[in-house]
Amino acid sequence: DQQVKQNSPSLSVQEGRISILNCDYTNSMFDYFLWYKKYPAEGPTFLISISSIKDKNEDGRFTVFLNKSAKHLSLHIVPSQPGDSAVYFCAASAYSGAGSYQLTFGKGTKLSVIP
C-alpha cells in the first residue's frame, strides 16, 4: 500500500514556463513533507520542505503548497530551467519512536525542461 504517491512518472515543460509536480499521501500521521531532486548517478539532494502546520513555503524559484484536507502537495518551479531536468521525489516524514523520524518516498517524477 503506497502511502506517498506521485502519479505522473514524467513531465515535460518548456524553458521559462512553470513546472508543477504533484504528490498525494494517505497517512494522516505525516507531519513534514520534503522534495528531493536527483540527477543520474548521484544521490538525492534536498530541495525544499514544508511543515504540516503551513500551507506554503517558498525558496527562490521553488514553492511547495500543502493542502492537508486533500492530503495533497505540489511543487512549483517558475521559471523552469534546463538544469532543473531531474527526477523529483516527494517524501513524507513521521515520528517512528526512539527519537527517530522516517521518510516515506514516492516513486518520483522525471522532469524534462526543454530549451
Next chain:
Amino acid sequence: NAGVTQTPKFRVLKTGQSMTLLCAQDMNHEYMYWYRQDPGMGLRLIHYSVGEGTTAKGEVPDGYNVSRLKKQNFLLGLESAAPSQTSVYFCASSDDTATGSEQYFGPGTRLTVT
C-alpha cells in the same frame, strides 16, 4: 567536508556471495540510514540507526544486516546475496533536530547480483 561517502561505487556479486557496503559521514550526525532504489520505485528504507551502537529495521530489512560501531560509519552487509538484491543502495544521515527529517545522501552503490 566530504558529506556522505559510500564505498564501493559499483560491485558485481555471484548468488550466495557476501559483501559489506560502507557509509561514512563527517557531519557528526546522529542518525544514519540505508535505502535501496529499484527501477520505477522510490527509495525504500532497509535499516537505520539513531546513534552509535544502535540499529533498527526499516521497511525491507530481510537479507541485510547492519552495524554502527562508530558514529561516523554505518555498514550494510549482505550475507548471501540474491538476484533480488540487485539495486542501487543509498546511505543517508541526518542530525537530531526537532524534525529530524532532512537527510543528506551519499552518491550510491550500484550492486548487481548474477
